[in-house]
Amino acid sequence: MREQEIKLAPDYPYPPLEAGECIINSGILVNNPDLKIGDTINIEFGLKQLIKTMSVYFNNYVKEPGALTVRVNNFSDSVPCVIKEIMGEPYGKYLTSREEFQVIMEFNELFPYVLDYVDDDADIWHDRQDFLDYLSTPQILEQYA
Numbered sequence: 001m002r003e004q005e006i007k008l009a010p011d012y013p014y015p016p017l018e019a020g021e022c023i024i025n026s027g028i029l030v031n032n033p034d035l036k037i038g039d040t041i042n043i044e045f046g047l048k049q050l051i052k053t054m055s056v057y058f059n060n061y062v063k064e065p066g067a068l069t070v071r072v073n074n075f076s077d078s079v080p081c082v083i084k085e086i087m088g089e090p091y092g093k094y095l096t097s098r099e100e101f102q103v104i105m106e107f108n109e110l111f112p113y114v115l116d117y118v119d120d121d122a123d124i125w126h127d128r129q130d131f132l133d134y135l136s137t138p139q140i141l142e143q144y145a
Contacts, residue, residue, distance in 0.1 A: 014085055017106045019113040022081035026088050027100020037083050043103050044078045047114060051135075058134050070131045079117050081105060111135035 014023055022043065029035055055070045063070065081103070105113075112132065134140060 014087075014104075017084060017104070017109065019106075019109040020081055021084045021105070023085040023087055023104040024083055025100050025102040026086050028103075029086070030100070035083065035086075037086065039083050040080050041083060042078050042080050043105075047077055048072070051111075054135065054140075055131070058131055062134055063130060067130065068128075070128055079114050108136065 017023070022041075024035070024041070032041075035041065052072045055072050059069050087102075087104075112135070
């Protein structure tokens with residue numbers, strides 16, 4: 001909604017997505033012609049390095065003095081999402097050579113959702129509400145978007 005307020009991508013026709021929902025580019029259908037709205041797909045992306053980078057910043061500048069250090073151990077880079085829409089053209093900043101593989105998820109929903117897919121031995125930070133709040137802060141997410 002903020003994007004609409006500042007007239008960024010004013011022709012973006014899709015409503016906000018809930019956690020675990022995504023919009024895929026129709027180019028994905030070339031190799032997966034049976035996919036349809038409502039199907040669940042697994043998407044893979046390099047989220048582990050991003051979470052590690054964010055945890056270092058959090059540990060150095062955000063966490064309360066004396067609080068335990070947040071550690072990122074094992075993290076799955078694959079999460080399921082339910083297809084809510086299939087778009088015919090790409091949106092946002094995306095490499096032209098990869099636009100047919102574009103998958104859109106709401107970044108304000110992304111971290112709380114993907115944290116459910118953290119491997120068990122990483123739960124040393126999974127239960128840290130202060131870190132989860134940090135990961136869910138729109139201003140912080142915009143810096144890493």
